[in-house]
Amino acid sequence: MEKNLVLAGVGGQGILSIAFVIDNAALEAGFHFKQAEVHGMSQRGGAVQSNLRYADHPIHSDLIPVGKVDMVLSVEPLEALRYAGSLSPEGWIVSSVTPYVNIPDYPPMEEVLASLTAFPHTVLVDTGAVAKAAGNLRAQNMVAVGAAAPLLDFTDEQLLKYVRKLFARKGEKIVAVNERAYRFGKAAGLFYRGLIEAGLPARDALTVSSRMDPATVEPERAADWARLASDAAALEAIAGQDGLLDCREAAVPAAG
Amino acid sequence: MAREVLLGDEAVGLGAVHAGLSGVYGYPGTPSTEIFEFVEGIAKRRGDIQATWSPNEKVAYEEALGMSWAGKRTLVTMKHVGLNVAADAFMNSAITGTNGALVLAVADDPGMHSSQNEQDSRYFAKFALIPCFEPRNQQECYDMTRDAMDLSEELGVPVMLRLVTRIAHSRAAVETTDAPREQNPLRPSKDIRKWTLLPSNARVQYRSLTEKQPAIADRAESSPYNVLELRGRRGVIACGITMNYVLENLPEDHDLSILAIGQYPVPLGLVRKLADHVDEILVVEDGYPFVEEAVRGPFGLPGVTVKGRMTGELPRTGELNPDLVRKALGLPDPPHAEVELPSLAGRPPTLCPGCPHTDTYRAMNEALEKYDRPQVFSDIGCYTLGALPPLEAIHSCVDMGASIGMAVGAAHAGYRPAVSVIGDSTFAHSGITGLLSAVNGNVPVTVVILDNDTVAMTGTQESQATAERLDRIVLGLGIDPEHFRIINPVPKEHETNVRVFAEELAHEGPSVIVARRPCIEKIKRHK
Numbered sequence A: 001m002e003k004n005l006v007l008a009g010v011g012g013q014g015i016l017s018i019a020f021v022i023d024n025a026a027l028e029a030g031f032h033f034k035q036a037e038v039h040g041m042s043q044r045g046g047a048v049q050s051n052l053r054y055a056d057h058p059i060h061s062d063l064i065p066v067g068k069v070d071m072v073l074s075v076e077p078l079e080a081l082r083y084a085g086s087l088s089p090e091g092w093i094v095s096s097v098t099p100y101v102n103i104p105d106y107p108p109m110e111e112v113l114a115s116l117t118a119f120p121h122t123v124l125v126d127t128g129a130v131a132k133a134a135g136n137l138r139a140q141n142m143v144a145v146g147a148a149a150p151l152l153d154f155t156d157e158q159l160l161k162y163v164r165k166l167f168a169r170k171g172e173k174i175v176a177v178n179e180r181a182y183r184f185g186k187a188a189g190l191f192y193r194g195l196i197e198a199g200l201p202a203r204d205a206l207t208v209s210s211r212m213d214p215a216t217v218e219p220e221r222a223a224d225w226a227r228l229a230s231d232a233a234a235l236e237a238i239a240g241q242d243g244l245l246d247c248r249e250a251a252v253p254a255a256g
Numbered sequence B: 001m002a003r004e005v006l007l008g009d010e011a012v013g014l015g016a017v018h019a020g021l022s023g024v025y026g027y028p029g030t031p032s033t034e035i036f037e038f039v040e041g042i043a044k045r046r047g048d049i050q051a052t053w054s055p056n057e058k059v060a061y062e063e064a065l066g067m068s069w070a071g072k073r074t075l076v077t078m079k080h081v082g083l084n085v086a087a088d089a090f091m092n093s094a095i096t097g098t099n100g101a102l103v104l105a106v107a108d109d110p111g112m113h114s115s116q117n118e119q120d121s122r123y124f125a126k127f128a129l130i131p132c133f134e135p136r137n138q139q140e141c142y143d144m145t146r147d148a149m150d151l152s153e154e155l156g157v158p159v160m161l162r163l164v165t166r167i168a169h170s171r172a173a174v175e176t177t178d179a180p181r182e183q184n185p186l187r188p189s190k191d192i193r194k195w196t197l198l199p200s201n202a203r204v205q206y207r208s209l210t211e212k213q214p215a216i217a218d219r220a221e222s223s224p225y226n227v228l229e230l231r232g233r234r235g236v237i238a239c240g241i242t243m244n245y246v247l248e249n250l251p252e253d254h255d256l257s258i259l260a261i262g263q264y265p266v267p268l269g270l271v272r273k274l275a276d277h278v279d280e281i282l283v284v285e286d287g288y289p290f291v292e293e294a295v296r297g298p299f300g301l302p303g304v305t306v307k308g309r310m311t312g313e314l315p316r317t318g319e320l321n322p323d324l325v326r327k328a329l330g331l332p333d334p335p336h337a338e339v340e341l342p343s344l345a346g347r348p349p350t351l352c353p354g355c356p357h358t359d360t361y362r363a364m365n366e367a368l369e370k371y372d373r374p375q376v377f378s379d380i381g382c383y384t385l386g387a388l389p390p391l392e393a394i395h396s397c398v399d400m401g402a403s404i405g406m407a408v409g410a411a412h413a414g415y416r417p418a419v420s421v422i423g424d425s426t427f428a429h430s431g432i433t434g435l436l437s438a439v440n441g442n443v444p445v446t447v448v449i450l451d452n453d454t455v456a457m458t459g460t461q462e463s464q465a466t467a468e469r470l471d472r473i474v475l476g477l478g479i480d481p482e483h484f485r486i487i488n489p490v491p492k493e494h495e496t497n498v499r500v501f502a503e504e505l506a507h508e509g510p511s512v513i514v515a516r517r518p519c520i521e522k523i524k525r526h527k
């Protein structure tokens, strides 16, 4: 077993915190790991990435060869695309769809989403909305960890232990927010996958999952929602909602 | 044995502590900064290790040499270009030799992730005639640092540990000892001739250094870090971290003959054995073609084709990676995701929102508007990002302190207005003497010191000259108090600040403007 992850985002989004959680979980699970990170100049609001590898055998290179990346895990959608070319044919993109716009030429969001949803294996989550629901916009990185968790090789407990450790210094409240961010992120990711597995196209799955109130998301409901949303008019009604929907009540909202 | 998750840098720091370290010295510089900071963290808890940042690398090296003189073990850390600054002390410390162990951990930056060049410190080790270790992984960072300490004390020479960014900033589990070595007792060296490099003494010392060379070479030849495995008739020499890139691409039962090098001078005996066994050798090294040139020699190696960065199999410049090495080995690419990606907008680093430098640059730009394409000399720090749009406020960045020296030279040549922009820490590092020169010559330069109260770029370390201390230094150098101005770089002071700039730019003599406001990141981190 060998897993190769590229963690991506923008300087300041907490990529190294993601690395801390997964590194330590890997160590605790008895795996070998190597994790190369970027310090210095690019941390100032620039594109940052980290190569994280773990395996049940010794790992040679700190850098992952092209074609050997199993997952791009990104807290920012444009940054996810930056590393997607290194994915293995079976590789996953687990990404936020919340843009971080600090450059003048950020492409139109629909183009970015079209590129992302064109990949065969994606888990897309509106980390901004989910983190806010969990209690703090800054917890987007832990939402991303939660979304990726089902594709990794650890128990929730192994990961959450280091989420707690990471934020312990900042007090109970922040710890609770980040744990919640992890759980909401995991549910949101599984729900999105459930929609796709039930036959919904990725772009539509994203539309539906983005309308859910993150606190109410139950992945088991995905099939019901997928069935509803396969009807064009219903999908439009879901997409047109201003407020968030309660995931537990799979029903087409009244128009308006 | 304990197992700890460590960056390569941190493993070096811990290795040094476990080897009985008494003092660490350095100046912050990516990718070396975390070596010092890791030891500093331990020093704070333990209280018996000296750990304070020095104003520059030369001072750091000299302080380390003093500790070695006193018989204690010391580590001095810097980035590759920092060694240029420390070179005088470094080269001569090889001539004096050491007493307590002195290990220089220098971090090169192939690919220039955070640097202005990718010079290869192995040349410096060869130049100074001292041993050099080059770790391949985090475990070796730890082990080699301890070995380097022992070797330094045994042979009485400084020993270099050469890191590259990719090992410095990569994390893995490291097995560490349960039985750290004790510190050395105070045992000053009173061998006056050794330390007093008058020509008559220096000649003796230099000869003694050359006489140590066979021993230094033998140690590399028999080093456990230099491993030769003979298989087929195609050979590879892989230095340091690049051995991982080679192995990453090979099946267990490959038929290459491989010499892995982790200790220098280049083990020519092992190279000879490899050369006798193979028809060709691919030399893989992160940095300059240091080993490649040594192996090929000016006229080639008879009977063996030597390939590498000089012959195009590997790129002449930049950082290596497993993909480049795979190509050089002639192996096919693995399949990868077939995707149509739009060309992506780049995301370069920028000044933080609210950064004081932005307000300073806006005021300076406005005051300079009336000149014809004014050029501003600058220096190394976060403020170098002011070269990029939208500010495009500065037009040079060469080496620490260069902004002042270059502005003085340009002013000598008749260029007006000659403006230098430099940070508080860079000024303390290498700007003071430049300003002294401007004062002594009454040269019309405007030196803008961005006093943000910290060494921001490398992670907000303590600055050596900020606030009143900075002011006293500037005035002490002889700047006319009338042309020593302090501004508050905030948007609401913009008009005032533009006026201050305009007045000093017009002054036909040296002037200093201090733009004083703390770095946002520093305020956040030290809350």
Ligand code: SF4
Binding pocket: A044, B350, B351, B352, B354, B355, B356, B357, B382, B383, B452, B456, B457, B519, B520, B521, B522
């Ligand atoms: S770290 Fe400080 S000095 Fe650097 S860009 Fe940010 S605010 Fe400015």
